[in-house]
Amino acid sequence: MPTLTHRPLWLAVGWSLVALVTVLSLIPAPQLPHVGFSDKIQHAIAYFTLMAWFGQVLGARLRPFLALLAMGALIEVLxxxxxxxxxxAYDQLANTVGVGLGWLFTRLLPDLLERLETRLP
Structure with a gap:
């Protein structure tokens, strides 16, 4: 697991991202902002971001990987x-692709957040 000085702050940011993705996933579609590209790409970006973030805070571990897959599935059911x-099912596939790419990102750059912390005052 990464050695982070500001771990509680980074976890709070991560949980805020989870809340944002959940709200955006469950509000009526007409209330969503139009971004001009496929919603499948939006799903993949959202779940990539979540996995990459929690991967930086917790490491590329199985638990956050599985938790985010379960979150995506639960949101689809809801x-x-x-x-x-x-x-x-295509949204869930996009979520899964995003989680997988986020996990790979964390494996390739496991200490990005640690390096950022060393530059903070």
Whole structure:
């Protein structure tokens, strides 16, 4: 696990990102901002960001990897139950691709956040 001086701050940022992804995933689609590219890319970017962030804080471990896969699946189920969003296997596939790429990113650059911390005052 990385040695981080500001671990509580980084975890708070990570959990804030989880909350943001959850809210954006569960609000009615017309309320979402239009960004001009496929929602599948948005899913992959969101879950890449979550895995890359938690990977930097916790290391490229199996637990955050599996937790984010479960989060994506649960959100898809909740969307299907909402009555105003749709459950999609393709969205879950995009989530999974994002988590996998985030995990790979963490394996390739495991100490990025540690290096950033050494430059903070």
């Amino acid at each position: 969307q299907g139950m909402s009555g105003y969003r749709e459950m999609s």
